[in-house]
Amino acid sequence: MNANNEGDGDGIQSTKTSFEIIHALQDIGPARLSEIASHLDFAESTTHRHLRTLQDLRYVSREGERYQIGLRFSRLGRAAQTRDPAYEMAKPHIQTIAEKTEERAQFVAEDHGLGIYLHVETGDRGVHVGFGVGRQIHLHGSSSGKAILANYPREYVDEIFDRWELPALTENTITDREELYEELEAVRERGVAFNREEHVEGVNGTAVPVKRDGKVLGALAVAGPSHRLTGDWFEKELPNMMLATANELELNLTYSTPGSADDHLVE
Amino acid sequence: MNANNEGDGDGIQSTKTSFEIIHALQDIGPARLSEIASHLDFAESTTHRHLRTLQDLRYVSREGERYQIGLRFSRLGRAAQTRDPAYEMAKPHIQTIAEKTEERAQFVAEDHGLGIYLHVETGDRGVHVGFGVGRQIHLHGSSSGKAILANYPREYVDEIFDRWELPALTENTITDREELYEELEAVRERGVAFNREEHVEGVNGTAVPVKRDGKVLGALAVAGPSHRLTGDWFEKELPNMMLATANELELNLTYSTPGSADDHLVE
DNA sequence: GTATTAATTCCACATGGTGGAAATCGGTTG
DNA sequence: CAACCGATTTCCACCATGTGGAATTAATAC
Incomplete structure (x- = not known):
């Protein structure tokens, strides 16, 4: 902050x-x-x-x-990916989504104003863009990012925009602050964020936030070719499925013991 | 070296x-x-x-x-895990082994004289020991480690033993150099390494090396409760299955283009 | 309001990080 | 075998900069 x-x-x-x-x-x-x-x-x-x-x-x-x-870096990478046990609990849900949709499913968390892919499951048909686990992305140009930002206080959103600015990643990227604020407002109301080729040409996406006692932990997202992600499937059914999944995950989160054991051997 | x-x-x-x-x-x-x-x-x-x-x-x-x-460390962790594209190619084979055996399957590579888990797939029945991806282990006390060491020149093995010594991880761990040399010799001849509760009490394992033009890249391994990993299944069938898998993987490795593209965005 | 605790900033000192130059290593060639 | 590379590694003197104690500020309780 x-x-x-x-x-x-x-x-x-x-x-x-x-x-x-x-x-x-x-x-x-x-x-x-x-x-x-x-x-x-x-x-x-x-x-x-x-x-x-x-x-x-x-x-x-x-x-x-x-x-x-x-x-040895894989150990630290792992430590990062599991720094909150909730991140791990999202993984099976990502797999489920990938199977059901046959599209690429992701879990993204925010750190230092950027989005980071913590889980990526590429279904058989899923698009192969070069964004694997660990990849860092601008929040303003992805569905996951918008789902997360929509649940942050305005001032923090501003800090992030100041720090990373709003580069046009494609010609569809929203690069105007006011427009983005409105978009985030809409996302907050709907509970779902969309990305219409704003991040990568030819790729659409949709995302829902994952919260634990009021605070956003990250977002579940699906990405796929824009020709396949259209119409009611893209705007209604897919989002509903994801909302349901997020809801289920959130229930898991609240009813799981917050502790997590880990042992130390060769460091 | x-x-x-x-x-x-x-x-x-x-x-x-x-x-x-x-x-x-x-x-x-x-x-x-x-x-x-x-x-x-x-x-x-x-x-x-x-x-x-x-x-x-x-x-x-x-x-x-x-x-x-x-x-951000997840990015570096990922970079480590993919520093050789061969590592990634091992992943699906690990999954196959885990499915077929219903035990925990692993891919381990060596760095700085330690073994590092790069892929871990825990089948439904698989043992849940606290050794996830990124974990570092002593080579002398695991089947994967022995499979790797068996293919190193003696002098390098010595360097490793000097550096990390041969702590007794369980009461079965081989801690005597001469005994280990003999064991490695046997592993080299058989092409398969065994671990009989030498690493963790109650856990057996077996491993086969994975090579690319003569050099060891790592080892495929299976670990499971010692009461389940016994007899012919443990000593013959399982090793044979793993040898076949390693062989298949090695074929993939030799006939794949060594290049790999990766793009740079927000770093 | 004051007391308390922790985080942050300041500062003078000397530790230790720096880059140029010299030495060493590992191949290759005449 | 000696001379010659190209690259890595070690040495060294300078002074930038990392250090820990002390002072300051911030946050919270009393």
Whole structure:
């Protein structure tokens, strides 16, 4: 909830540098020291020291003379995906939706003003867009995002819009604040959000929020080719099915014990 | 392949500190500044600065006054799990095995001398031990680990044993080097590894290596209650089924295009 | 209102991160 | 076998910047 206008000047420099290197590895894949250093325009000695540190931590490993992301990150990724047990409880519902609809079903949560795919189930017919688990998306251009934003206080929505702005992802993306506020108002009333090729050309979507004692946890969403997601199926039946699923999930959430055990072994 | 006896003295201190804080959050869950600081015995001001830096990076977020792991880590976790496209290709085979056997099936890869669960499919009857995706295990005490080690050069195996030692995980764990070398030799000949309650009491397992042009990528494994995994089923039929699956997977691997596209959006 | 507790900011000091230069390593070639 | 790369790794001196104690602010209870 802090406006947090990008602490660019302060913060711990070497931590940022280490993560820049990690991001470079994430982006360009296995790479040699010199590639990484020149890619980021860092001194090779500096890059080397960071890589060695990250290697000691097991967050970077090497295959011969190339550095790459360490598998240890899958542990942290998992920790993120399960930081709230509710996220895991959404998974079977996503699977059900994917089976029933034969379309791509997703569970999206918000963090730092972005949407993050926590579960993705691509039915046999489901569209294969390049958005897998862990992917981060702008909230204003997706059904899930709108379902979430619609349940946030206006001021927080504003912070998010300030921070990430409203880039046009396709020519249908709503990029006008006032228009978006109205859209969110409508979503709040209907309880359902739609996305008509606002995120990716040729892809429609619809989403419903998932709440736990009043607070939004994320959104269940379905995405598919715009030619298949049309008419009553898209506007009525699909949303109703999803509302029912969300409702069921919400019941699970309220009646489940909030505790969750986890053991520690090799860290 | 570097012996790398824990660079404890050198390395970039602040990067290590940042990750210590991240690990604390991973372990103790959402926590306040003062808890984290006292848990790690760091000054609060220092802890605060690291947390703010990590927050700027979106790797830490706050719920009210508690800090927690940021969902952004799921992206890195995903990057790790897909750093080799072969890992993903193993997934459907794991599902098949889980269905056929009705036991827990896993795909494990090695990094930094540890085994890491990359896919876990728990059949309906499958045992629920606390080892999910991302979990790190000692190689010497699991069937997957032994299947992998059996295909490594002796010197590398030694490095791993030196680094992680051979703790007794249960009273059945093989903790003697010579005995382990012999066991690995047998695994290499048979092409199959067994685990008879060496990792967890009451849990047996069997694993086969998965190779791509001669190099081990990981292992397919099945684990289940020791009373169910016995006799010919455990020692013959199950291994044969898994060998067949691994073989099929290996064929997929050799005849698939090594390239893989990935797009970049919000990072 | 005041007391209490925790989070945040400030600050002076010296730790330790930095990049250029030198040394080492691993191949390749004459 | 020696000379020569290209790349990685280590060294080193400078000073940027990370550090923890103390002061300040914020939040909440009394």
